[in-house]
Amino acid sequence: xSHVSLTETTKDRIVLWSMxxxxxxxxxxxxxxxxxxxxxxxxxxxxxxxxxxxLGYSETFGTPDVHLPPVVPFLSAGLLKxxxxxxxxxxxxxIVTGALLCLPIYSLGxxxxxxxxxxxxxGLVAVYPALAAWPFLWSTMTESPFLLFTFSGVWAIRQAxxxxxxxxxxxxxxxxxxxxxxxxxxxxxxxxxxxFMVLWHLVQRTFxxxxxxxxxxxxxIACLAVMSxxxxxxxxxxxxxxxxxxxxLVLDIAPAYVAHDxxxxxxxxxxxxxxxxxxxxxxxxxxxxxxxQYVLVNPARFFYQVRQNMAETWRALxxxxxxxxxxxxxxxxxIFGRPWDRRRRWDEGLLWAALLPLAxxxxxxxxxxxxxxxxxxGLLWAAxxLDYLGGWVVRTLRTARPRLGAPTAxxxxxxxxxxxxxxxxxxxxxxxxxxxxxxxxxHLAAGQWLAATAETDAVIMTRxxxxxxxxxxxxxxxxxxxxxxxxxxxxxxxxxxxVVDDWEINxxxxxxxxxLDPAHAPPEIEYLRSFTGGTTTLxxxxxxxx
Numbered sequence: 001x002s003h004v005s006l007t008e009t010t011k012d013r014i015v016l017w018s019m020x021x022x023x024x025x026x027x028x029x030x031x032x033x034x035x036x037x038x039x040x041x042x043x044x045x046x047x048x049x050x051x052x053x054x055l056g057y058s059e060t061f062g063t064p065d066v067h068l069p070p071v072v073p074f075l076s077a078g079l080l081k082x083x084x085x086x087x088x089x090x091x092x093x094x095i096v097t098g099a100l101l102c103l104p105i106y107s108l109g110x111x112x113x114x115x116x117x118x119x120x121x122x123g124l125v126a127v128y129p130a131l132a133a134w135p136f137l138w139s140t141m142t143e144s145p146f147l148l149f150t151f152s153g154v155w156a157i158r159q160a161x162x163x164x165x166x167x168x169x170x171x172x173x174x175x176x177x178x179x180x181x182x183x184x185x186x187x188x189x190x191x192x193x194x195x196f197m198v199l200w201h202l203v204q205r206t207f208x209x210x211x212x213x214x215x216x217x218x219x220x221i222a223c224l225a226v227m228s229x230x231x232x233x234x235x236x237x238x239x240x241x242x243x244x245x246x247x248x249l250v251l252d253i254a255p256a257y258v259a260h261d262x263x264x265x266x267x268x269x270x271x272x273x274x275x276x277x278x279x280x281x282x283x284x285x286x287x288x289x290x291x292x293q294y295v296l297v298n299p300a301r302f303f304y305q306v307r308q309n310m311a312e313t314w315r316a317l318x319x320x321x322x323x324x325x326x327x328x329x330x331x332x333x334x335i336f337g338r339p340w341d342r343r344r345r346w347d348e349g350l351l352w353a354a355l356l357p358l359a360x361x362x363x364x365x366x367x368x369x370x371x372x373x374x375x376x377x378g379l380l381w382a383a384x385x386l387d388y389l390g391g392w393v394v395r396t397l398r399t400a401r402p403r404l405g406a407p408t409a410x411x412x413x414x415x416x417x418x419x420x421x422x423x424x425x426x427x428x429x430x431x432x433x434x435x436x437x438x439x440x441x442x443h444l445a446a447g448q449w450l451a452a453t454a455e456t457d458a459v460i461m462t463r464x465x466x467x468x469x470x471x472x473x474x475x476x477x478x479x480x481x482x483x484x485x486x487x488x489x490x491x492x493x494x495x496x497x498x499v500v501d502d503w504e505i506n507x508x509x510x511x512x513x514x515x516l517d518p519a520h521a522p523p524e525i526e527y528l529r530s531f532t533g534g535t536t537t538l539x540x541x542x543x544x545x546x
Contacts, residue, residue: 012115016106016122023126024099026425030133031091033432036439040140042465044068045086046475048076057233061459061474061493063282064237066245070230071182072142086469090141098132098144101125104155105376111158112347113334113384120417121383127421129428130322130375137435138369142183149179150189151376154354157193158347160215161200169215173222180227184244188357189373190223196353200346240287248286250364251294255301257365258308266508270463270480277492279479291363309362316368321431322375326420327382334384351377382420389416440464441533446499447471449529450539454497461490461542462499473497480509487524491545498525498542501535515540 037045046059047068057073059065072093079089102122110118125131135143153175160168176193179186197216201207234242249269256264273283280286295302317323323331340348354377361370390413397412398404447470450460460468460475468475476493478500479486490498505512514520515538518527525540 015119016102019106019119019122019126020099020102023102023132024095026127027095027098027132030136030428030432031088031095033136033429033436035087035136035436036441036444036466037087037090037469038139038440038443038464038466040068040142041090042139042469044072044141045076045090045469046465047073048080048089049086049469049472051077052080059465060282061476066234066237067249067281069142069181069183069244071145071178075145091136094135094141094144097148098135099126101131101144101148101151101376104148104151105380107155108151108158108351109380109383112344112351112380113387117380117383117387120386121380123417123421124379124383124424125376127424127428128327128375128379129424129431130372131379133428133432134321134369136432140369143369143372146179146182146186147372147376149175149182150186150354150373153179153189154193154350157197158350160219161197161346161350164215166215166218169219170222173219173224174226177223177226180223180243181230184246185357185360185370185373187227187243188360189354192356193350193353194219196350238284238287242287245286247291248289249280251289251291252280252286254305254365257367258305258312263508266463267480270477272479272481272485272489276485277489279477279489281477305365306362309364309366312366313358313362313371316366316371317374322368322371323378324423326423327378330385330389330420331378331381332385333388334381334386337385337388351380386417386420390414438534440466440501440503440535440537442501442531442535442537443467444470445531445533446529446537446539449531450497450499458496459494460497460499461486461493461495462497463504464499464501467499467537482511483514483522486512487522487542490542495542497528498540499537500540501537503535 043059043065047057047065050056050058051073057065057070059068072090075093076086076089079092080086084092102125105125106118106122108118109121131144131147135141153172156168156171156175159165160172172193173190176186176190179189194216197219198207201212201216206212231241231243234240234245238245252268253265256262256268269281270279272278273280273285275283318325318328335348355374358371358373393415394404394409394413397409443464443466447467450458450467450471450473454460454471454473456473458473460471460473461478462468462475463478465475476490476495478498479489481489486498489495500512500515502516505516514522518530518538521527521540523543525542528539528541530539531537
């Protein structure tokens with residue numbers, strides 16, 4: 001019997017790792033579609049490049065970064081040192097961590113619903129568009145590593161509760177510490193799920209045992225140990241004990257996001273502070289706000305934002321591309337298609353508890369990529385639904401044909417899963433290709449042109465981080481201010497080039513309209529070249545002060 005068991009285990013491992021490799025190959029195929037590295041992804045890479053060159057943890061030339069957690073920048077810096085090109089560093093991180101996500105999801109599915117469901121769940125993770133393809137459009141590339149660490153932590157929690165082993169309690173802290181170092185909301189997941197562990201022990205009447213408290217303490221200590229270097233860095237860089245450098249700015253931009261007002265968002269982060277010498281994104285004044293003050297100043301505004309964010313959560317989850325309708329239907333079947341015994345009630349409770357941290361975004365604002373934490377849970381339930389549906393198909397066929405053979409029955413049971421996988425593989429490439437066509441290709445062209453023509457130490461002033469990335473030159477953000485203030489800001493930082501585009505000026509900064517017509521541009525700058533592709537991007541040289 002032991003030989004048979006070992007053989008079955010080996011076969012399962014071969015199948016599972018084959019699915020991991022398949023998931024990696026699918027993501028690799030999507031990575032081959034040309035795209036523009038932009039937004040937060042470009043910011044992560046600018047920090048990574050600075051680290052790789054020994055210039056410190058900095059995105060903006062000469063300013064320590066306190067906005068971007070370190071996992072993606074440090075992994076990217078390591079890949080850059082190995083000779084990987086910038087656009088492939090973050091793609092590689094997504095490919096590897098996205099494929100490895102199959103492992104904890106398989107483990108959870110197998111433990112809660114059975115072996116078949118574990119494999120089905122891993123297969124869905126391998127192909128589902130929102131996990132495999134959409135990160136290339138969201139342009140942050142933090143989703144896959146965050147999900148890997150978070151759901152490895154969820155798996156460790158289940159193992160810790162059922163086995164009681166010390167190593168699982170330590171791994172919980174390590175995984176959620178890494179999740180926090182990838183995206184700040186990882187700490188919210190940790191807090192909620194540790195409370196779930198406390199509740200479990202209270203119901204089991206084991207909480208007040210010394211060994212239980214010691215194990216929970218180990219979990220917290222392990223998480224703090226992983227977090228502490230970055231928290232200490234934030235304190236040294238800002239003078240404040242904070243867990244994220246974004247909170248003050250997030251409170252400023254939340255009303256803009258709720259109102260879908262991009263001009264207000266740009267003004268919130270790019271306006272000059274009270275000194276007139278620094279933009280709010282880098283100003284010490286961004287730490288002057290706290291959540292409690294924000295709520296107390298205008299409670300009605302705060303509760304209005306919460307209501308709007310709750311509605312936006314519904315739209316993002318079910319009316320955009322996160323959960324397709326058939327996945328929602330399958331998930332409902334998976335949750336309610338079979339009765340719950342006592343053990344499953346607690347397992348389902350753990351999964352539902354892992355959904356609760358998403359509500360933390362209601363305090364600030366909601367966009368679709370913030371809600372990726374719901375995807376592995378939905379796919380677990382959908383996998384259980386597919387397994388139930390496959391069994392229903394077999395039972396129905398055998399009712400009609402009692403002599404139905406086993407091979408035919410197995411083939412029939414696989415039809416719902418095959419249809420789901422085929423649909424995912426059909427939809428994703430087309431939508432990804434369509435999305436990349438809309439990217440600002442002129443930013444890439446402008447950056448590459450500057451890489452070939454600009455002085456190696458020339459500082460570029462632009463709103464678009466990807467320009468500095470592709471130019472491989474020091475870059476600073478351009479303020480949302482008057483022309484005189486922008487010019488003074490650039491001169492103070494030795495900026496030699498200014499890069500703008502028509503969308504930026506027409507929609508966010510109309511005071512710079514003269515820059516769209518090189519013939520009537522201010523005399524302090526010299527027009528060099530324009531590029532088209534998604535937008536029209538103009539490159540100017542800033543004349544030296546006399």
